[in-house]
Amino acid sequence: MSDPILFARAFAAGVVTAAFVAWLLRWPWSVPHRRRTSLGYLLGMASATVVACRLLMVRPHWPPRVDQDRFLFVVLPSLFCVELAATLPMRPLLVWSLRFLLAGAAAPILLYGSVYVADSAGPGTRKWMPFQAVLVFFVLELALFIVWRLLAKLQQQTQSQVVPLAVALSCLGAAATVALSGYASIAGIGIALAAAVTGCTLAARMPRSSPHLDAVISLSAVGLFALVVVGHYFGNLTLGHAVALLVSPLLGWLPEWLPLQRLGSMGRGVSRLVLTTVPIAVVLALAYQQFVRDSARFAPSSRNEPSLQDYLDFGK
Amino acid sequence: MRRSVVRFAVALFLAGSFPSLSRAQTYEVDAMHTSVHFRVSHLGLSWTFGRFNDLSGAFRIDPADAGKCAFQMTIKTESIDTGNTKRDDHLRSPDFFNVKQFPLLSFKSTAVEAVKEGYAVTGDLTLHGTTKAVKFVLAGGRKAEFPKGIRRTGYTTELVLKRSDFEMDKMKDAIGDDVHITISFEGIEKAR
Numbered sequence: 001m002s003d004p005i006l007f008a009r010a011f012a013a014g015v016v017t018a019a020f021v022a023w024l025l026r027w028p029w030s031v032p033h034r035r036r037t038s039l040g041y042l043l044g045m046a047s048a049t050v051v052a053c054r055l056l057m058v059r060p061h062w063p064p065r066v067d068q069d070r071f072l073f074v075v076l077p078s079l080f081c082v083e084l085a086a087t088l089p090m091r092p093l094l095v096w097s098l099r100f101l102l103a104g105a106a107a108p109i110l111l112y113g114s115v116y117v118a119d120s121a122g123p124g125t126r127k128w129m130p131f132q133a134v135l136v137f138f139v140l141e142l143a144l145f146i147v148w149r150l151l152a153k154l155q156q157q158t159q160s161q162v163v164p165l166a167v168a169l170s171c172l173g174a175a176a177t178v179a180l181s182g183y184a185s186i187a188g189i190g191i192a193l194a195a196a197v198t199g200c201t202l203a204a205r206m207p208r209s210s211p212h213l214d215a216v217i218s219l220s221a222v223g224l225f226a227l228v229v230v231g232h233y234f235g236n237l238t239l240g241h242a243v244a245l246l247v248s249p250l251l252g253w254l255p256e257w258l259p260l261q262r263l264g265s266m267g268r269g270v271s272r273l274v275l276t277t278v279p280i281a282v283v284l285a286l287a288y289q290q291f292v293r294d295s296a297r298f299a300p301s302s303r304n305e306p307s308l309q310d311y312l313d314f315g316k
Numbered sequence: 317m318r319r320s321v322v323r324f325a326v327a328l329f330l331a332g333s334f335p336s337l338s339r340a341q342t343y344e345v346d347a348m349h350t351s352v353h354f355r356v357s358h359l360g361l362s363w364t365f366g367r368f369n370d371l372s373g374a375f376r377i378d379p380a381d382a383g384k385c386a387f388q389m390t391i392k393t394e395s396i397d398t399g400n401t402k403r404d405d406h407l408r409s410p411d412f413f414n415v416k417q418f419p420l421l422s423f424k425s426t427a428v429e430a431v432k433e434g435y436a437v438t439g440d441l442t443l444h445g446t447t448k449a450v451k452f453v454l455a456g457g458r459k460a461e462f463p464k465g466i467r468r469t470g471y472t473t474e475l476v477l478k479r480s481d482f483e484m485d486k487m488k489d490a491i492g493d494d495v496h497i498t499i500s501f502e503g504i505e506k507a508r
Contacts, residue, residue: 061483065445066410066417114416121392121419182405185486234410234417294402 018048018199052192167220173280183235343503345373357492370395382430
């Protein structure tokens with residue numbers, strides 16, 4: 001599972017699949033059409049996720065009982081339905097209302113039946129009282145919705161393919177950090193998501209393509225959110241690292257606010273990627289240091305047990 | 317007065333006819349003298365040993381009728397301990413035990429038969445949210461009083477489980493599918 005060549009192969013297969021399906025379904029020999037293009041992106045991302053997950057041996061179970069199953073079988077299909085609905089002629093307010101609903105449902109779906117919300121270890125053992133759960137889920141909904149909205153706005157404003165690439169980078173960083181913090185198999189989903197987003201972004205660079213990458217931004221934002229949420233609540237990803245990873249692609253707004261006009265669109269695109277990379281690199285370095293420290297540490301319950309030397313010195 | 321005498325006679329008759337009714341003993345598992353150890357292959361090169369530190373349980377022994385014996389044990393999966401912090405965190409994650417989703421590992425017997433070594437126990441093992449029937453032989457059953465007035469008995473068993481049977485199937489190329497488990501427990505007889 002932790003084979004870098006396998007990771008690279010799965011990532012490449014995902015990128016090629018997403019790019020090919022997205023390119024094919026937007027009907028490249030006819031006039032570009034926004035709805036058809038969005039449908040192509042959605043199907044491209046779905047097929048890329050399936051291909052990369054299969055190569056990485058991510059095998060979800062049905063019925064979905066754990067976080068990864070629920071993400072792949074419930075959250076992602078719901079997102080695809082919302083984004084499919086978004087391709088229909090409807091007011092943006094209605095589209096964003098659907099997205100807000102999905103943002104609210106994502107965390108409860110991921111944490112369903114866990115010790116946080118269910119008495120799975122016996123009566124009265126849930127960690128969150130009902131009002132606490134509502135509060136936590138509301139904060140998580142707001143966090144996802146704000147990140148999602150800001151990324152979509154940045155993409156809309158800049159019409160730049162760098163924005164989804166930056167989120168794909170954050171997904172890869174989140175996958176690696178969560179894996180280092182003790183939940184290794186999530187790396188497969190992170191790589192699959194990053195490949196799907198990268199592939200569709202490449203398809204958008206092909207001639208006569210549409211720059212409307214709303215669906216790609218949606219998948220990357222919800223995917224990144226899911227990675228940090230399961231990493232924090234099911235693994236050992238710290239809250240600080242989770243927040244830093246979630247907001248890292250938002251640093252792409254800085255070149256819009258700072259006086260960087262003379263850099264040109266290319267320069268600002270590169271600076272967006274660099275700015276996103278900085279917090280990811282810091283978080284990864286810290287997670288790696290913690291990984292090395294913990295790997296060399298005895299478990300607390302074993303720490304006070306006598307060493308071999310203690311036995312040899314017995315009675316001296 | 318006459319009714320009381322009849323009741324006493326009936327009780328005496330029942331006790332004589334069904335001695336097992338009066339001889340079943342209920343025990344509470346003594347966690348201090350109980351251990352649940354496991355070993356699992358790492359890359360086929362070595363064995364990694366571990367244990368669970370937080371468990372509880374109870375059992376009923378009826379020497380006259382094994383069918384009336386019953387065993388149940390509950391283990392907190394969070395208490396897994398292989399002696400290394402990072403490995404324990406990984407084992408607690410959704411890659412393996414998923415302790416935030418499935419905090420308990422439990423066993424409850426459904427049938428017990430007397431065999432030469434002790435008891436052949438069949439029961440439902442719930443691990444990783446999946447319940448499967450397992451069968452093993454409990455050897456032991458000697459009794460002791462320690463300290464004075466505290467009556468104890470104990471059993472030991474060994475079994476091998478396939479973790480993939482319980483949908484705990486990640487990283488099977490590195491970490492073996494077969495988990496060898498040794499359980500040794502003592503129970504303290506409950507006051508009747």
